[in-house]
Amino acid sequence: xxxxxxxxxxxxxxxxxxxxxxxxxxxxxxxxxxxxxxxxxxxxxxxxxxxxxxxxxxxxxxxxxxxxxxxxxxxxxxxxxxxxxxxxxxxxxxxxxxxxxxxxxxxxxxxxxxxxxxxxxxxxxxxxxxxxxxxxxxxxxxxxxxxxxxxxxxxxxxxxxxxxxxxxxxxxxxxxxxxxxxxxxxxxxxxxxxxxxxxxxxxxxxxxxxxxxxxxxxxxxxxxxxxxxxxxxxxxxxxxxxxxxxxxxxxxxxxxxxxxxxxxxxxxxxxxxxxxxxxxxxxxxxxxxxxxxx
Numbered sequence: 001x002x003x004x005x006x007x008x009x010x011x012x013x014x015x016x017x018x019x020x021x022x023x024x025x026x027x028x029x030x031x032x033x034x035x036x037x038x039x040x041x042x043x044x045x046x047x048x049x050x051x052x053x054x055x056x057x058x059x060x061x062x063x064x065x066x067x068x069x070x071x072x073x074x075x076x077x078x079x080x081x082x083x084x085x086x087x088x089x090x091x092x093x094x095x096x097x098x099x100x101x102x103x104x105x106x107x108x109x110x111x112x113x114x115x116x117x118x119x120x121x122x123x124x125x126x127x128x129x130x131x132x133x134x135x136x137x138x139x140x141x142x143x144x145x146x147x148x149x150x151x152x153x154x155x156x157x158x159x160x161x162x163x164x165x166x167x168x169x170x171x172x173x174x175x176x177x178x179x180x181x182x183x184x185x186x187x188x189x190x191x192x193x194x195x196x197x198x199x200x201x202x203x204x205x206x207x208x209x210x211x212x213x214x215x216x217x218x219x220x221x222x223x224x225x226x227x228x229x230x231x232x233x234x235x236x237x238x239x240x241x242x243x244x245x246x247x248x249x250x251x252x253x254x255x256x257x258x259x260x261x262x263x264x265x266x267x268x269x270x271x272x273x274x275x276x277x278x279x280x281x282x283x284x285x286x287x288x289x290x291x292x293x294x
Contacts, residue, residue, distance in 0.1 A: 012205070012235065013212035014245040016119040023118055024138030026107050026247020030217045031145045035183030039146035039272045043293050049262050051220065051290040052102040053193070053255040060093065074098030074287075096285035097252070099194040104277055105250040108134030109284045110239045117247040130282030137281045139249065145217055146184045147273030147292055151176070151260050153191030158223070160199035163230055164188070166210040176269040182215030185273050187292075189256045190223035202226025208237045212246055218275075220251040220290065251275065251290060259292055266294060 019029050057077035076093040096103055107117040108125040116125045116134050125133040150172035152158055169188075173179055180186060190201055202225045211219070225236040235241050242248040263269045272293040277286045 012241055012245060013209055015247045016117065016245065019118070019247075021118060021120075023247070024107060024134055026117055026138075026249060027215075027217045028139070028143060028249065030183040030215050031143070032183060035146065035217075036144050038181075038183075039144060042146055042270055042272045045266070045294050047262065047266075047294045049258045049292050051187070051251075051254045051256055051259055051292060052288065053100060053253060055101060055287075057092065060091070072100075074101035094287060096283065096287065099253050101287050102251070102253050102255060102290070103285050103287045104136060104139060104275065105239075105243060105252060106131065106134055106136045106284045106286075107138065107243065107247055107249065110236075110244045112235065112240050112244040115244075117244055126284065131284055132282075135281060136277055136283045136286045137279070139275075139277050139286075140279045142277070143185075143218060143249075143273070143275040145273055146181075147187050147220070147271050148178050148180050148184050149176075149187045149189060149256065149259055149263050149269045149271075150178075151189045151263070151269070153189050153260075157191030158201040160192075160201055162190075162201035163226065164190070164201065164203045164207050164223075166204075166206055169207060169210060176263075178269045180214045180216060183217050184215075185218040185220055185251075186211060186214075186216045187254070187256060187259065187273075188219075188221035188223065189260050190221065193222055193255070194224060194253045198227065200224075200227050202230065203237050204230065205235075205237045205241060208242045208246070211242065211248070216248065218249055218251060218273075220254045220256075220273075222254055222256050224250070224252060251288065252285075254290065262292075262294065268294060 057075040058073045060076045060078040074095040080089045275290045
């Protein structure tokens with residue numbers, strides 16, 4: 001692992017080898033018992049809010065599958081005959097990495113120079129019949145930590161060509177009276193839901209360096225990597241640098257509008273964040289319903 005890490009360019013942050021060559025949790029290792037206890041102390045009123053987009057399924061019957069490049073539903077549904085009038089059941093086909101589905105990216109979802117976190121060749125991690133290493137099974141114990149919302153859209157949605165900088169993040173901290181600490185989940189509101197093939201703002205590599213220095217355990221946001229890319233051909237800040245190099249799980253396509261309203265009402269921008277992915281083995285991503293509790 002030492003030779004592999006030496007080949008990683010020093011200008012980009014990396015956690016390859018930090019928690020061992022068999023690690024499948026990445027920056028979730030920063031969520032210690034002390035961090036979870038600190039998160040639990042955030043619960044004072046018991047109010048809660050979901051950070052997931054609602055999904056309206058479409059029927060599997062009588063229509064072709066929609067390609068992932070459309071703005072169609074990420075869930076196809078078919079009612080299943082159970083043989084009794086008293087019981088109903090259905091089948092679902094789910095597109096895990098869909099911009100209209102709030103989902104958690106596994107560490108094997110993206111690579112850097114052909115290697116997935118923590119430096120393993122992609123062929124060792126992902127096969128045609130499932131993920132052998134770095135799947136969402138690494139998150140099976142759930143994620144419970146302190147979440148911090150940095151609302152960058154208080155004056156309206158960010159312009160589509162905006163590049164989120166560390167200065168943007170620190171200005172939001174100062175405005176809200178919060179400070180991200182090691183093990184915290186960073187939640188960003190840009191005021192724009194992710195949409196494929198539409199211009200959206202995104203985080204800069206410098207912002208990801210800032211997250212690395214602060215010890216952020218999980219990224220959650222309604223914006224992610226910019227489209228079109230800020231620097232064509234360069235590694236994408238979140239999916240290549242944060243996910244593949246740093247081992248930071250990404251909670252993509254979050255819906256944070258309700259969270260921002262409640263934070264403003266309470267005058268509080270930190271909370272307990274609970275994410276409980278289903279224990280389905282061998283996936284590169286999985287839909288989740290994150291809950292913020294105050």
